[in-house]
Amino acid sequence: MTATHTRAEHTAKQEWATGMTAFAAVMLFLAGLLGIFRGIMAIAKDDIFVTTPNYVFQFDLTGWGWVHLALGAVAVIVSVGLLRVSTWARVAGVAIAGLVIIANFLSLPYYPVWSVVMITISGFIIWALCVVQRGNLYDLSEESPPSEEHRSYEARRPYEKRPPV
Numbered sequence: 707m708t709a710t711h712t713r714a715e716h717t718a719k720q721e722w723a724t725g726m727t728a729f730a731a732v733m734l735f736l737a738g739l740l741g742i743f744r745g746i747m748a749i750a751k752d753d754i755f756v757t758t759p760n761y762v763f764q765f766d767l768t769g770w771g772w773v774h775l776a777l778g779a780v781a782v783i784v785s786v787g788l789l790r791v792s793t794w795a796r797v798a799g800v801a802i803a804g805l806v807i808i809a810n811f812l813s814l815p816y817y818p819v820w821s822v823v824m825i826t827i828s829g830f831i832i833w834a835l836c837v838v839q840r841g842n843l844y845d846l847s848e849e850s851p852p853s854e855e856h857r858s859y860e861a862r863r864p865y866e867k868r869p870p871v
Contacts, residue, residue, distance in 0.1 A: 726835075737806060745773070803832045
């Protein structure tokens, strides 16, 4: 008697989609962690950042520290939801990455190179979350069936097993 599987077989498209979501989750976690560090740095010691006196966007650096700290903390929480492949986490991930882009654009005069790096990372996060269709995802916390290349030769043979001669 043969065993029947209730789950559909993994396809390359589904594995790609799950990998993209994992990539976005890790990148969002790193962006959040770096945002937390940047926020703490701006709150604790304002003289680390170089300010431009005649820039269009002049804001209090301590205020920007709190903004980066809050966005970083929410990004870390959302990245955990992305690893659980939650729909709310995908929507929140795009929103948080968009807010991180806006916050880093407005804080360009204080730390220009790092702001551009964070804008780029957030752009990749938005791309990775938007390119994947919801139906193609597998929960990263579930154990998945082995893919074709990981199964033994006996399991992959298209013909019946013959008794030994």
